[in-house]
Amino acid sequence: MRIYFKKVMAVVSIAGVLVISGCQKVGSVNPIEIAALNGPTGIGMVKLMSDQENVSKKYNINLYESPDEIVGKVVSGEVDIACVPSNMGAVLYNKTDGEVELLGTNTLGVxxxxxxxxxxxxxxxxxxxxxxxxxxxxxxxxxxxxxxxxxxxxxxxxxxxxxxxxxxxxxxxxxxxxxxxxxxxxxxxxxxxxxxxxxxxxxxxxxxxxxxxNMDLPMGIMIGKKVFAMEESKQLKNFLKAYEQSVKFVVNNPKQAAALTVAYGIILDVEIAKKAIPACNIVYKDAEGSREMLTKFYEILGAANPKSIGGKVPDEAFYASTK
The missing domain is CATH 3.40.190.10 (Periplasmic binding protein-like II)
Incomplete structure (x- = not known):
C-alpha cells in the first residue's frame, strides 16, 4: 500500500508544525529558522503559508522524520522555533536549563x-x-x-x-x-x-x-528560544494571531485546506486529506491556555517514566507570556 506522505524540506512545507513566525527582525535578511516534524500539526499552517507565498522569505522551515533529529538543533541554538511532540518540549526545557519556552499547543489527540x-x-x-x-x-x-x-x-x-x-x-x-x-x-x-x-x-x-x-490529550506543541522570543516579541505576537486565523480556516474549510495540504506536499492525495483533516484535532491554544492541560499531562508521563519528560515536570517559567 502507499502511505500518502513525503518529506518536504522547504520554506513553505510543514507538518509537525509549529512555525511561528512573522517574526523577523526589522532590517534582517536572515529568515527565521524553524524545525518541524511531518504530521498533522503542519496542516494548520497551510492557509498562512499560502497567503504569504508572494512575499519575501520570512521562514526557513525544515521538516524532519524523527524528533531526535530536531533535539540537537534546538540544544545548539540552530533553530528559533520548533514544533515537537508535547513530551519533547519538556525534555528540551530540562535539557537546555530553561532556554526554551512553550508558545502554544497546536495538536490534540490524533x-x-x-x-x-x-x-x-x-x-x-x-x-x-x-x-x-x-x-x-x-x-x-x-x-x-x-x-x-x-x-x-x-x-x-x-x-x-x-x-x-x-x-x-x-x-x-x-x-x-x-x-x-x-x-x-x-x-x-x-x-x-x-x-x-x-x-x-x-x-x-x-x-x-x-x-x-477530564481534559484533552495534548500531542503537539510549539516551542521557541527565550532569547528569540524576547528580541522578536511584537513579531511573535503578530504571527501567533495569524497562525490562529490559519487554524480556523483549516478547521472550517477542510476541502480548501486539503488542496493546500496536497500543494505543499504534506499529504499527497486530496481525498485522503479531506477525510483526515477533521480527525487531526488541529487547534491553537496559547501557552497560558495550555498550562493546566500540559502540566497534568507531564505529571502523568513523569509518573510512568521520568525520562519521558527529561526528569521532571517543567516549572512555571516554561509557559511563555505572549499577552
Whole structure:
C-alpha cells in the first residue's frame, strides 16, 4: 500500500508544525529558522503559508522524520522555533536549563485504535488482544498504557503490545492481516481505511483520555528560544494571531485546506486529506491556555517514566507570556 506522505524540506512545507513566525527582525535578511516534524500539526499552517507565498522569505522551515533529529538543533541554538511532540518540549526545557519556552499547543489527540475486523467496541474488548504500535518508550506507549490502566487493564499482563519501527510498517501490516488491531495516528488512519473496506476506527484515544482525565490529550506543541522570543516579541505576537486565523480556516474549510495540504506536499492525495483533516484535532491554544492541560499531562508521563519528560515536570517559567 502507499502511505500518502513525503518529506518536504522547504520554506513553505510543514507538518509537525509549529512555525511561528512573522517574526523577523526589522532590517534582517536572515529568515527565521524553524524545525518541524511531518504530521498533522503542519496542516494548520497551510492557509498562512499560502497567503504569504508572494512575499519575501520570512521562514526557513525544515521538516524532519524523527524528533531526535530536531533535539540537537534546538540544544545548539540552530533553530528559533520548533514544533515537537508535547513530551519533547519538556525534555528540551530540562535539557537546555530553561532556554526554551512553550508558545502554544497546536495538536490534540490524533491517536486511534483501528481494526481489520469488527470485534472492538470498547476498551474492555482489547483485553487479551495484540495491538500493533510504534513509539516504544515514548508518548504513544505511555498514553496507551495509561488509558488501559484507567479502564482496569494491565498492559503488562492483560494485553500484548507488539512494537514496530514506524507508522508506515504498522499501516502495511494491519491493512493486510485480517483481525489485526493497531494504534495509529492521523492521517495514517484515513489512509488504511481507504485501502481496505474491512478496516474501521474502533476507538478514539482522545475521547478515552478525556473520559479518564477530564481534559484533552495534548500531542503537539510549539516551542521557541527565550532569547528569540524576547528580541522578536511584537513579531511573535503578530504571527501567533495569524497562525490562529490559519487554524480556523483549516478547521472550517477542510476541502480548501486539503488542496493546500496536497500543494505543499504534506499529504499527497486530496481525498485522503479531506477525510483526515477533521480527525487531526488541529487547534491553537496559547501557552497560558495550555498550562493546566500540559502540566497534568507531564505529571502523568513523569509518573510512568521520568525520562519521558527529561526528569521532571517543567516549572512555571516554561509557559511563555505572549499577552
Amino acid at each position: 491517536l486511534y485504535i483501528v481494526e481489520n475486523g469488527d470485534s472492538i467496541q470498547t476498551v474492555e474488548d482489547l483485553r487479551g488482544k495484540t495491538i500493533l504500535s510504534s513509539g516504544k518508550d515514548s508518548t504513544p506507549e505511555f498514553v496507551l498504557n495509561h488509558i488501559l490502566e484507567a479502564n482496569g487493564i494491565d498492559p503488562a499482563t492483560d494485553i500484548n503490545i507488539e512494537f514496530m519501527g514506524s507508522h508506515a510498517d504498522i499501516a502495511s501490516k494491519v491493512v493486510t492481516e485480517e483481525g489485526s488491531i493497531a494504534l495509529l495516528p492521523q492521517p495514517f488512519v484515513t489512509t488504511v481505511l481507504a485501502n481496505n473496506e474491512q478496516m474501521k476506527v474502533a476507538l478514539d484515544v482522545n475521547e478515552i483520555w478525556k473520559n479518564a482525565e
